[in-house]
Amino acid sequence: MRTLLDFEKPIAELESKLVEMKKLAIDNNVDVSVAASQLEANIEQLKKETFTNLTRWQRVQLSRHPERPYTLDYIENICDEFIEIYGDRNVGDDKAMVGGFGKIDGETVMIIGQQKGRNTKQRQLRNFGMPNPEGYRKALRLMKMAEKFGKPIVTLIDTPGAFPGLEAEERGQGEAIARNIRDMFMLKVPVICIIIGEGASGGALGIAIGDRVLMLENTWYSVISPESCSSILWRSWDFKEQAAEALKLTATDMLNNGLVDGIIPEPLGGAHLDYATATQTVKKVILNTISELQKLSPSERINQRVDKFGGMGAYK
């Protein structure tokens, strides 16, 4: 059973009507091709109208769509081979942060990302994509390993935030994220960061310092989720739509404000409707960007990385 967001429903209704019409035509042996193609055109039209005029809150909903491809889905669809690597060599293995070496069209790449679960059991295992400190430390360990072997790094960001738990505090959640942010600036290999779903605050930034930071079309990236922002600034959970508008958290917003480097288009209606197209687009972008970045020397990349983030801010 597909999960449908409110604004997906009218389209799904027309689509099921089309299926019914075609079935009727076959069963009763009548020609409905004219009506069917009319209906198909209507569907296409409605899709375009809906998905080119999404509100910011609707984008947030799409970014959290339960059928959306997650990090391991990208890895599976992009890599010819992949060896997952576990653990932070310190306290454990964080299932909310996955990573390993993969081969993409002959190119070895370190891929790291937050991982969400698909059903209740998996969600629990993956802690809803909210890493603990050991997740960030595992990520950094893998990045340093990639640097050692001269392999480019790709991070896939999809998290509602770093886990705000008791043990997370005891083990230094803040320190873990801070160290990642600082050390990622000095990585000698190319680093590409792609927001594939939710990019919530420090939990996202902890693996999102790169030579290129890209956002998929239907994702969000900001300092806080619209819900939490609403609860703090409006003192109620009911202003999430307004908060989403105010935060200017979509890919277009972030690009216009010069806070990310580019947008990766998704199939019409969202990445969840067509994994093949979505993942292949990402694959192409990764390969092109790597070859672009490899033209620069490590110190050029580091300088540009530092200067880019160093220039972000609005003040008088």
Add this chain to the structure above:
Amino acid sequence: MSWFTRKDKGILTPTESKREAPDGLWYQCPSCKKAMHTREHRLFAYTCSNCNYHEKIGSQEYFELLFDQTKYTELDAMLSSGDPLNFVDTKRYPDRIKATEKKTGLKDAVRTAHGKVNDIEIVVSAMDFSFIGGSMGSVVGEKIARGIDYALAHKIPFLMISKSGGARMMEAGFSLMQMAKTSAKLALLAEAGIPYISLLTDPTTGGVTASYAMLGDFNISEPGALIGFAGPRVIRETIGKDLPKGFQSAEFVLEHGFLDFIVDRKDLKDKLSSLLGMLA
């Protein structure tokens, strides 16, 4: 009917917290309720002479406590906030800034100064919690970044005094990227081998903890300071239990290995210069 009727209900002020002196002359410790003369309080570096409670203080007080003969040069004093997102919640962001400027006399939540601590040259960035909860927006990020640049250019140590609730929501994405900007500069400072001391004061939470505050060669704090990534309320809601006593206090953070030492504010200046003297 009685002759006298109480007009206000529920007057429950305990005797010891009744104010009997005019504002500004006496300081009453919120922890042990002892009253002391404000002059005496200042002499004790704004700590309680009875229970050693460390009162929250701002950049001005820290500069006066630290710099020799309270002489220092403030850097980038006039930098003030833009409104890149035209942010409106219950108030327009520029209005909020203006109101806060008027109330506090500050331009934003951090001030940077260059001066000498027991004859050792140093750059100090100190945060002001009174300015929108010490929240980190573009101005905070930029002033800290420039402070680090100054330390780099003059090869002098950098001291960051953090006191912040975290990111400034009204600058959303811009605020988030200040974590990256400041950390980038600290990476350069580390490469150059210049000492960075991070003093985390009450409270230091959120994005500030998850960036420059935790990146010191020395992460130090004052007794009893609240230090954490997530705020206590959020954690309580997440785990659905009350938090253990002393959770996220400086002492707790030290026990878990994330602070180098805790320093009494009265000893701060001497301990800083002693430490920096050993590194020179």
